[in-house]
Every structure is written in C-alpha cells, then in structure tokens.
Amino acid sequence: MGRAAARGARRDRGRAGAGGGGGGGRDRAHRRGRGGRAARQGDGADGADARGGGPLAGRDAEARDGRLPAAVAGERAAAAGPAAGGLRVLRAVALVSRLACWLASLSTLVCLGLIGASVVARYVFQTPLPWIDKVAGWLVLALVLLAAPEAQRRFEHIGVDVAVGRMGPRLARAAHLAGAASVALVAGILLWAGWETVAFSRMVGLVTDVAEIPEWWVQLLLPVGAAVLLLVSLAQCAVLVAGGVPEHLPTGDEELPRDTLARGE
Numbered sequence: 001m002g003r004a005a006a007r008g009a010r011r012d013r014g015r016a017g018a019g020g021g022g023g024g025g026r027d028r029a030h031r032r033g034r035g036g037r038a039a040r041q042g043d044g045a046d047g048a049d050a051r052g053g054g055p056l057a058g059r060d061a062e063a064r065d066g067r068l069p070a071a072v073a074g075e076r077a078a079a080a081g082p083a084a085g086g087l088r089v090l091r092a093v094a095l096v097s098r099l100a101c102w103l104a105s106l107s108t109l110v111c112l113g114l115i116g117a118s119v120v121a122r123y124v125f126q127t128p129l130p131w132i133d134k135v136a137g138w139l140v141l142a143l144v145l146l147a148a149p150e151a152q153r154r155f156e157h158i159g160v161d162v163a164v165g166r167m168g169p170r171l172a173r174a175a176h177l178a179g180a181a182s183v184a185l186v187a188g189i190l191l192w193a194g195w196e197t198v199a200f201s202r203m204v205g206l207v208t209d210v211a212e213i214p215e216w217w218v219q220l221l222l223p224v225g226a227a228v229l230l231l232v233s234l235a236q237c238a239v240l241v242a243g244g245v246p247e248h249l250p251t252g253d254e255e256l257p258r259d260t261l262a263r264g265e
Contacts (some may be wrong), residue, residue: 087244090235094153094247100228101150104143111139131210138218145225149232152183154248161250173240176249180236187230194222 118132151157164175201216208215239246 084244087239087246090153090232090239090246093231093235096228097149097153097232100146100225104146104150107139107142107146111136111143114139134208134210138221141218142221145221146228148225149228152229153232153236155246155250156248157183177237177240180233180240184230184233184237187226187233190226191223191230194219194226198223 114132114136118129118136122128159179164172167175198216198219201214201219206215207213208218236246
C-alpha cells in the first residue's frame with residue numbers, strides 16, 4: 001500500500017510539472033512573438049520613413065548611417081541656400097541676355113544684307129544709297145551693345161588669366177568677383193549716361209538724316225544694353241559672394257584652340 005501511494009504521488013507531481021512547463025513555454029513563445037512583431041513594426045516604420053521622405057529621410061538618414069553628421073548636413077544645407085538662389089536668378093537673367101544676343105545676331109544679318117545691297121547698287125547700277133551707311137552704323141551699335149551681356153555671361157570677354165590660374169581657390173574667386181564688380185560699375189555708368197543722352201535728345205527733338213527718325217530711338221540702344229549687362233554682372237557677383245559657381249566660369253584647365261588664328265598667332 002505504501003509503495004503504491006508513493007508511485008501515485010510521483011505521477012501526480014510529474015503531470016503537474018509537465019503542465020507548468022508547457023504553460024511556461026507557451027508564455028515564452030508568446031513573449032517572443034510580441035517582440036518579433038514589435039521589431040518588424042519598428043523596421044517597417046524606419047523603411048517607410050526612408051522611402052517616403054519622412055522625418056528619418058535625407059539628412060537624418062545619412063546621420064544614422066554614419067555617413068554625415070546631422071549638424072554638418074544642416075550647415076551645408078544652410079550654406080547652399082543663398083548660392084542656389086543666386087544661380088536661379090542668374091538663369092532667369094540668362095533668358096534676357098539670350099534674347100538680346102538673338103537681336104544682335106539679327107542686326108548682324110540685316111547689316112550684311114544692307115551692305116551687300118549698297119555695293120550692288122553703287123557698282124552695278126551706279127545708284128549709291130547713302131542712307132545705308134547710316135543704318136549700318138546703327139546696326140553695328142546694336143550688335144555691340146546687345147551682344148555684350150551674353151559675352152559677359154559666358155565669360156568670353158578678352159582677359160588675361162595668367163595670374164588667376166596660379167592663384168588658390170579663394171584668391172581666384174576674389175579675382176572673378178572683382179572682375180564682375182568692375183563690369184557692373186562700368187555698366188552702371190553707361191546706363192546713367194545713356195539715359196541722360198536719351199532724355200536730352202527727346203527734350204530737344206533731335207532727328208536723324210534718314211527719314212527724320214528721332215535720334216533717341218537709336219540712342220536707346222545704349223541704356224538698354226547697359227541695363228542687361230548690369231543685370232548679368234550683378235547676378236554673377238551674387239553667385240560668387242554666396243559661394244556658388246556661375247555658369248561658364250573659367251577654371252584654367254581649358255585647352256587652347258588649335259587654330260592659330262583663334263590663338264591670335
């Protein structure tokens with residue numbers, strides 16, 4: 001009887017332990033399942049932020065990956081703001097400069113056509129056309145004044161860059177800034193002088209010898225060309241001051257043209 005009672009007690013304790021162990025295993029599995037779901041949810045949120053441009057995208061994502069500290073990224077973004085704004089202004093001014101250059105090209109074609117007609121009329125038909133010489137002079141004036149802003153925008157004016165090519169980046173930027181500022185100064189003087197000339201011609205009522213065209217119509221080319229040149233040079237100054245690089249800025253690494261005529265030899 002005693003042995004049977006002991007065996008029964010051991011069987012009861014074994015069943016109780018098995019039940020408790022199964023419950024503990026189920027609890028541990030349940031906790032692991034909840035932890036895995038939470039981890040998957042966190043990873044999904046991070047991936048959604050990175051894909052969707054959330055708060056962890058961009059600068060914070062780079063900072064989290066160790067590629068760029070958040071403070072440095074913020075400083076770079078703040079510094080790039082003014083330069084990007086200056087470049088947008090320069091691109092807008094470039095539209096006006098290109099339009100003026102197209103008008104200068106058109107005046108060149110018209111001038112060539114008129115000079116050719118004048119030569120034919122003078123030497124073939126023996127009937128000179130003196131008014132063509134006057135108009136050709138006006139068209140040459142339009143060519144110079146309307147094409148100068150585009151040449152400045154492309155940094156194609158005649159210049160000696162021997163010293164600038166040997167300077168460091170900061171000194172070279174300062175030299176380019178000084179050059180653009182000097183162009184802006186000259187353009188401002190031309191704008192003021194041209195406007196004064198136009199106002200005086202209108203007040204007096206001066207006319208030309210060709211069909212009594214008012215002289216201020218022709219003189220208006222000076223302030224218009226100077227105004228566009230002033231806009232271009234000021235926009236370049238703004239980009240250089242903000243730390244940006246204007247379009248077509250010479251770097252000193254350009255190869256010289258192989259044509260001897262283009263090199264001036």
